Amino acid sequence: xxxxxxxxxxxxxxxxxxxxxxxxxxxxxxxxxxxxxxxxxxxxxxxxxxxxxxxxxxxxxxxxxxxxxxxxxxxxxxxxxxxxxxxxxxxxxxxxxxxxxxxxxxxxxxxxxxxxxxxxxxxxxxxxxxxxxxxxxxxxxxxxxxxxxxxxxxxxxxxxxxxxxxxxxxxxxxxxxxxxxxxxxxxxxxxxxxxxxxxxxxxxxxxxxxxxxxxxxxxxxxxxxxxxxxxxxxxxxxxxxxxxxxxxxxxxxxxxxxxxxxxxxxxxxxxxxxxxxxxxxxxxxxxxxxxxxxxxxxxxxxxxxxxxxxxxxxxxxxxxxxxxxxxxxxxxxxxxxxxxxxxxxxx
Amino acid sequence: xxxxxxxxxxxxxxxxxxxxxxxxxxxxxxxxxxxxxxxxxxxxxxxxxxxxxxxxxxxxxxxxxxxxxxxxxxxxxxxxxxxxxxxxxxxxxxxxxxxxxxxxxxxxxxxxxxxxxxxxxxxxxxxxxxxxxxxxxxxxxxxxxxxxxxxxxxxxxxxxxxxxxxxxxxxxxxxxxxxxxxxxxxxxxxxxxxxxxxxxxxxxxxxxxxxxxxxxxxxxxxxxxxxxxxxxxxxxxxxxxxxxxxx
Numbered sequence: 001x002x003x004x005x006x007x008x009x010x011x012x013x014x015x016x017x018x019x020x021x022x023x024x025x026x027x028x029x030x031x032x033x034x035x036x037x038x039x040x041x042x043x044x045x046x047x048x049x050x051x052x053x054x055x056x057x058x059x060x061x062x063x064x065x066x067x068x069x070x071x072x073x074x075x076x077x078x079x080x081x082x083x084x085x086x087x088x089x090x091x092x093x094x095x096x097x098x099x100x101x102x103x104x105x106x107x108x109x110x111x112x113x114x115x116x117x118x119x120x121x122x123x124x125x126x127x128x129x130x131x132x133x134x135x136x137x138x139x140x141x142x143x144x145x146x147x148x149x150x151x152x153x154x155x156x157x158x159x160x161x162x163x164x165x166x167x168x169x170x171x172x173x174x175x176x177x178x179x180x181x182x183x184x185x186x187x188x189x190x191x192x193x194x195x196x197x198x199x200x201x202x203x204x205x206x207x208x209x210x211x212x213x214x215x216x217x218x219x220x221x222x223x224x225x226x227x228x229x230x231x232x233x234x235x236x237x238x239x240x241x242x243x244x245x246x247x248x249x250x251x252x253x254x255x256x257x258x259x260x261x262x263x264x265x266x267x268x269x270x271x272x273x274x275x276x277x278x279x280x281x282x283x284x285x286x287x288x289x290x291x292x293x294x295x296x297x298x299x300x301x302x303x304x305x306x307x308x309x310x311x312x313x314x315x316x317x318x319x320x321x322x323x324x325x326x327x328x329x330x331x332x333x334x335x336x337x338x339x340x341x342x343x344x345x346x347x
Numbered sequence: 348x349x350x351x352x353x354x355x356x357x358x359x360x361x362x363x364x365x366x367x368x369x370x371x372x373x374x375x376x377x378x379x380x381x382x383x384x385x386x387x388x389x390x391x392x393x394x395x396x397x398x399x400x401x402x403x404x405x406x407x408x409x410x411x412x413x414x415x416x417x418x419x420x421x422x423x424x425x426x427x428x429x430x431x432x433x434x435x436x437x438x439x440x441x442x443x444x445x446x447x448x449x450x451x452x453x454x455x456x457x458x459x460x461x462x463x464x465x466x467x468x469x470x471x472x473x474x475x476x477x478x479x480x481x482x483x484x485x486x487x488x489x490x491x492x493x494x495x496x497x498x499x500x501x502x503x504x505x506x507x508x509x510x511x512x513x514x515x516x517x518x519x520x521x522x523x524x525x526x527x528x529x530x531x532x533x534x535x536x537x538x539x540x541x542x543x544x545x546x547x548x549x550x551x552x553x554x555x556x557x558x559x560x561x562x563x564x565x566x567x568x569x570x571x572x573x574x575x576x577x578x579x580x581x582x583x584x585x586x587x588x589x590x591x592x593x594x
Contacts, residue, residue: 047519162389191388192546192590199592218519221592248594262524264553266591269573272553273528277521280489 007035008180008212009059009098013073014083016051016058016236020067026284028054029236031073033311036180039210043223043244045259046233049281052216055233056182060098061090078179096122096176101202103185105169109157115168116141116153122175140171145201163194170201180212187222199226220259224248229320232256235282235292238311242321252314252323254331255293291325299327349414350540351377351400351427351508356409358395358564369395371564372409377508377540377557382531384551384572385544386587387561396561397512397544401429413507428501432513434493438485444470444496445481451504466503473499473529491522495529502533509534512544527554548591552576560584 011034019025029051036042046052061082063069075082080093099122102108109118116137123136141149144167157165166186173181183202187195203226206213215227223230223244230247232240232255240253251257258277264270279296282288291297294304304326314321315329325331358370370392377383387393398404400411400418411418418427428451431437438447449459449466457465467477473495485493494514501509511530515523531554534541545551551558551572558572560581568581579585 047521192548193388193586196590196592219592221594224592224594259520260594263520264524264527264549266549266552266576266588266593270549270553272531274524274553276524276528 006037008038008040008078009034009036009214010076011035011055011059011073012075014055014058014075015072016054017070018054018063018067019070024285027236027288028284029058032233032236032238034231034238034241036212036214038179039206039212040229041206041213041215041227043220043227043230044214044216044233045218045220045223045230047218047259047281049235049284050233051236052233053184054236056100056184056214056216060094060100060182061085061087063087097178098180098182099173099176099178101166101169101173101181101183101186104189105165106157106162108169109165109172111157114154114156115160119153119168119172119175122172136175140175141168143174143205144168144171145197146171162190163198166190166194166198167201170198170205174205174209178211180214181206182214182216184216185218186215188217188219195222219263220248220256221263232259235288236284237292238324239293240314240321240323240325241311242314242323243318246314246317246321250314250317250321252317252321252328252331253293253325254297254299254327256323257331297327299331301327348376350379350381351418351542352410352412353396353400354410354412356396356399356411357407358392358399358404359407360395368407368564370399373559373561373564373566375559375566375569377542379507379540380535380538381557382534382541382543382555384555384558385542385561386546386548386551386558388546388587390563391561392564393544393561394512395564397429397510397542400508400510400542401427403429418508424505425507426504427508427510428504428506430494430497430501430509430511430514432516434490434497434514435485435488437497438493440485442484443481444475444483444485444488445477447485447496448499448503451500466499469499469503470496472502472533474525475499489522490518491526494518494526498526498529498533502537502539505537506539509539509541510544511541513546514543515550516545516547523550530554548576548588549593560587 011032014029014032016029017025017027044052057063059075071083082090119140120133120137137153138149141152146152146167187198227244230244231238234255240256261275264274277296282292290305290307291309294300309324309326311322311324314323353375356370356373360367360369373396385393395404399406445463445466448469449462452462470477470480475495515526527550543555555572558575559569560567562583568575568584579588
């Protein structure tokens with residue numbers, strides 16, 4: 001793996017509170033650190049309520065107008081500070097350097113506009129000649145593996161399959177020649193065979209164009225062999241951050257471990273009941289002390305409930321593998337051994 | 348044969364310019380107390396088959412028998428119940444949880460107080476303490492809790508067959524594990540036959556004794572789940588298995 005010195009995106013100590021028109025408020029992110037280097041791929045993993053989507057929207061400056069947000073900390077992109085800017089200035093600073101791929105392309109594409117026009121809209125190059133625009137469009141559609149590009153450019157979103165629509169969504173995301181792609185559950189709505197081709201396509205584009213990528217997902221397995229680093233969020237805090245192989249084979253946080261154990265394996269018999277974690281997500285509208293996972297953690301002691309664990313290097317792991325857990329050492333020693341890695345299913 | 352037996356089932360839809368055989372001659376059997384996983388991708392016909400079994404979609408030809416008798420009209424004890432993918436959408440938003448669950452017993456002519464008592468017991472069984480959940484309405488439930496209510500409603504009718512259509516898709520992994528365990532525990536206990544429709548092969552492996560792989564309305568492969576997944580004989584089954592990412 002290349003060593004990444006200069007972060008393209010740097011999120012430092014970011015805390016975000018959201019409140020709605022009725023004045024209800026919630027602490028959705030607390031003291032989150034995240035860096036993404038140029039051409040690095042980071043998997044951002046979390047369940048509902050982890051804050052992963054709010055983090056993506058805060059970086060992009062895309063909060064709905066009806067929510068009032070208070071944010072502390074810092075977000076810089078390519079050296080430019082973004083936090084504190086008006087939403088308009090925020091998006092102008094990012095320009096087309098950051099673009100987004102959505103979970104459901106049928107809801108992010110306009111159903112009554114032909115897809116070719118929608119992709120070109122994202123280029124901000126309306127001044128160029130019709131010939132140049134057509135060449136650009138053909139190039140984009142071909143680069144996402146679509147054939148029969150003339151027909152697809154003239155089609156409406158509903159005339160395409162789910163996989164084709166996601167390819168169109170990716171073409172639109174590439175249109176502005178971004179440096180960072182933010183992909184929010186890009187394959188969740190797709191069949192498993194299509195999912196693999198889309199993930200392969202994203203990997204290929206990322207390498208060809210030296211793109212950085214943040215892949216937001218609830219599925220750790222998707223990131224195996226694909227992302228450089230994994231960041232695990234729970235209740236708005238970073239639980240663990242490290243190189244993908246280390247996080248997947250020596251998870252240091254009990255929550256990361258639970259995420260892996262709860263999900264049944266395909267390639268070996270799975271006895272029932274499946275391992276479970278007790279309890280529910282903590283409420284985000286109430287003040288919290290200690291580790292947010294403590295009420296559900298089998299290893300939690302008194303300190304876990306009362307004092308917030310700092311983010312510290314994971315003992316006996318590689319540089320850059322950190323976790324926020326008082327019991328990391330005990331977790332490693334006490335934990336049931338993880339099942340052996342099954343290896344990638346395809347070369 | 349006891350249990351659910353589907354023989355040469357065809358479900359046909361009219362589409363612009365002709366007809367579509369969504370289910371084109373499928374046969375399968377689910378024994379009491381066992382679970383069969385019905386897997387396939389979008390358009391495989393798995394949901395059409397599931398809906399035909401509970402009588403929500405008319406069949407074109409073939410038969411669906413429960414203990415040797417036609418299945419569709421039987422909704423009471425010993426009949427067929429269904430759990431859907433979108434639990435909140437399948438629950439009446441204006442009713443309280445306790446009444447939603449108790450409605451399964453309405454056709455029996457059981458007294459209201461008795462119905463509620465049995466619904467409360469079933470809520471406890473599915474992990475929703477009645478003192479916390481009985482008076483809530485569907486809008487006040489998480490996706491996982493709503494699915495537990497839907498499962499409680501289905502099980503209270505004491506069905507011989509439970510058809511579950513993608514019941515754990517779209518929920519978090521921690522919620523998913525709990526629902527899989529719940530379905531396993533309750534159907535094993537009641538002896539219901541379960542047809543579990545899913546695109547998720549790993550969950551089918553954990554939960555189902557047998558598996559049926561569908562593509563374009565046809566059975567591509569069927570057998571014991573462990574044997575089919577460890578040693579698939581059909582090229583499409585193999586493709587599906589190979590596409591699943593694993594750590």
